[in-house]
Amino acid sequence: MTDHDNDETLEDLPLDALPLDAWHRARGARMVPFAGYEMPIQYTGPSGGIVAEHNWTRESAGLFDVSHMGQLLLDGPGLDAAVEAVLPIDLSTLKVGQQRYSLLLDEDGGVLDDLMVSRWPDALYLVVNGATKWDDIGTLREALPDDITLNHMDDYALLALQGPKAVDALARLVPGVEDLTFMKFGRFTLAGHDVTIARAGYTGEDGFEISASADAAAEIADLLCAEPEVQPIGLGARDSLRLEAGLPLYGHDMTPEISPIEAGLIFGINKRRRTQGGFPGADRIIREIAEGTPRKWVGLKLEGRLPAREGAEVFVGDDRIGTVTSGGFSPTLGAPIAMAYVAAAHAALGTALEVEVRGKRLVATVTPTPFVPHRYYRGK
Secondary structure: OOOOOOOHHHOOOOOEEOOOHHHHHHOOOEEEEEOOEEEEEEOOOOOOOHHHHHHHHHHOEEEEEOOOOEEEEEEOOOHHHHHHOOOOOOHHHOOOOEEEEEEEEOOOOOEEEEEEEEEOOOOEEEEEOHHHHHHHHHHHHHHOOOOOEEEEOOOEEEEEEEOOOHHHHHHHHOOOHHHOOOOEEEEEEEOOEEEEEEOOOOOOOOEEEEEEEHHHHHHHHHHHHOOOOEEEOOHHHHHHHHHHOOOOOEOOOEOOOOOOOOOOOHHHOOHHHHHHOOOOOHHHHHHHHHHOOOEEEEEEEEOOOOOOOOOOEEEEOOEEEEEEEEEEEEOOOOEEEEEEEEEHHHOOOOOEEEEEEOOEEEEEEEEOOOOOOOOOOOOO
16 A cells, blocks of 8 residues: 655645654654655654664564555445446455455546555445545545445544564454454454454565554554564655565556556456456556556666666666656665666566666666565465
C-alpha cells in the first residue's frame, strides 16, 4: 500500500494531527507535513536516524503510524457487483478473512489510487492513500449506487508493525495472531480493545497492520514499544524500505497519466476482469495487455554512491528515453537504486543506461525488483 506527499490541493489546507501526535512528539519525533498531516519523519533515541531506523526494521521490528490512510467500510445490497463496476477486482474469489491489492482507475485507464480491499463477514473494508482519500471517497460515492453505504472510519487509527521479529512481539500480546499468513486478517482483542489485524505491510518484510479505535492507539503503541524487538519508525525509513522492496509510491510511480500496465501492476487487475472488462478504463487496459505499452517501469542499480532522485532523466547516448520516479541510497545494499519509466525498447533486464545527476551521467543497469527480497510469511 502507498501514499504521496505532493498533492497541490493540500498545500493551502491546515495540517491535521494524527491520533498519536502527542505520543510521537514525546518520543522526540521530527514532524513534517505529509499528505495533509503532521507526521514523524524520524525519531531520536535507540533507533534514531533514518538509516538506523531502516536497519532496525530489517533486523527486528519497527512500528509505523499510518493513521493518515483512509479506512472505508462499504455495505449494502448487490455490493460485489457495485464494487466490481468501479474496481478491476474479482470479488467472487475474495473470501472472508482475505485482502487483496486493487486499483481505482479513471475512464482513460489512469491510476487515481491504489488500495487494499478486505472481505469482512458483513462488508468490504478498503484502505486508501491519505492524500487521495477525500477524492477517493467522492469518486466512490458518485460511482456506487445510492443504497451502498460508505462509512469513513475517521475515528480509527492504523498502525503497521513491520520486520522479521514483528510476529514474536505481537504474538505475546495477541495469542493466535501468528497463525495469520500474508494477506489474511482477523479480529482480535489487544489490551482489551477490539482490533482488526492483517498480515501485510509496505516494507517487503513480514509484518502486520492493526486497525483500532483512535482512543486506544496510544495504549496499543505503548504496549508494542514495550516489547524489546520494537522501536517507533518514521517516514524516512518507510520510504527507503519500500524502495528496496520495489513497491511503488502513489503520486510518484503512479499517477492519472500512467496506466497500471505501464506500471507493472497487472496483478492488481484480476484474471477474469482482464478479458471481461466492465470497469473504468477497461478498453485501454485490455488493449495494452494484448499489445504492450511504449514505456515500462523498471528498477535501476547505479554505479558509485551518488543517488538519483525523482525527476532525473535517463539516457541512451544522446537520447533521453525515460525519467526516474523514485530513487535513493539503499542502506541494505550499500548502493544507490532507483525506479524509472523508460522506453520499452530499453527495458530488458541487464540493459546499460545512464542517469543524469547534478550534471553528471551515472551508469545504471536495468535490474529486477524487488532490490531486496520480500520476506512475507505465506505459511509453512
